[in-house]
Amino acid sequence: MSDAKELVALLARLPDAELAAVVEAATDGKAGLAALHAVAQSLAATLGHASDVIDVTPDTLPVESYPQSETAPASGQVGAGPVVTGIPVPPAGIPAGPAIGGYTSGGVPTFESVRDKxxxxxxxxxxxxxxxxxxxxxxxxxxxxxxxxxxxxxxxxxxxxxxxxxxxx
Known part of the structure; x- marks a missing residue:
């Protein structure tokens, strides 16, 4: 409830034109609040604040827009080894080891781990x-x-x- 009270306090400090613009922006595209949106839109226009409210969250640039930098070579300590893809599979004929961490090799929890929990x-x-x-x-x-x-x-x-x-x- 404190968040709602803080929000109400912040909204109460706004001038009428800005408050109408905020309500207009917040109700845009919400079918259940279409009447409120229309009233806020007309109030914003009447009070001299057009519906050009600046969005507080700027659009995120698409991935292609970011500059691509060359990746630095890995140091000798981290990531310098060969890249491993896939999950290692033991050769046929070797029995699977005991379940580690309470899960079987297939990812299923063991009876003992469930009982312990x-x-x-x-x-x-x-x-x-x-x-x-x-x-x-x-x-x-x-x-x-x-x-x-x-x-x-x-x-x-x-x-x-x-x-x-x-x-x-």
Whole structure:
């Protein structure tokens, strides 16, 4: 909400003609705001500010427009080796190594890695629950829950007694 308040404060400081031009530019091409766009357009023209609003984000030059520079030769430390394209494939007959990082060579997560992630998340949620119960708010919520459960059990017992009392009559 602070971003919206800051934006409103900035817009409130604009002169009327500039504000109308900003609204006109912001609503341009939006079908649901066509009426607002028309009003902003007429206000901008009336207040002396034509619809030649300068876009705050300049167009990006196409890739061809940038000057192409010669690439500097690579140093002996980085990138000087041969360029490798593709993924190396082990020769046939050599068994694939164990899964590295919890994924198979095909990119599928292993059962062990998935189990570890689930156990870690379960442990985290258990710990969060324990920490919540140690706070005053957590204790208050737990006490409210216990009081409601007790009231529900008492009401259920009353209903059972009334039903059994009607059966004997």
């Amino acid at each position: 689930v156990e870690q998340r379960y442990g985290t949620s258990q710990g969060m629950g324990e920490l919540d119960r140690q706070t005053p708010v957590g204790r208050s919520v737990e006490e409210q829950w216990d009081a409601r459960a007790k009231a529900a059990r008492e009401r259920l017992e009353q209903i059972r007694k009334s039903v059994h009392g009607n059966d004997s009559e």
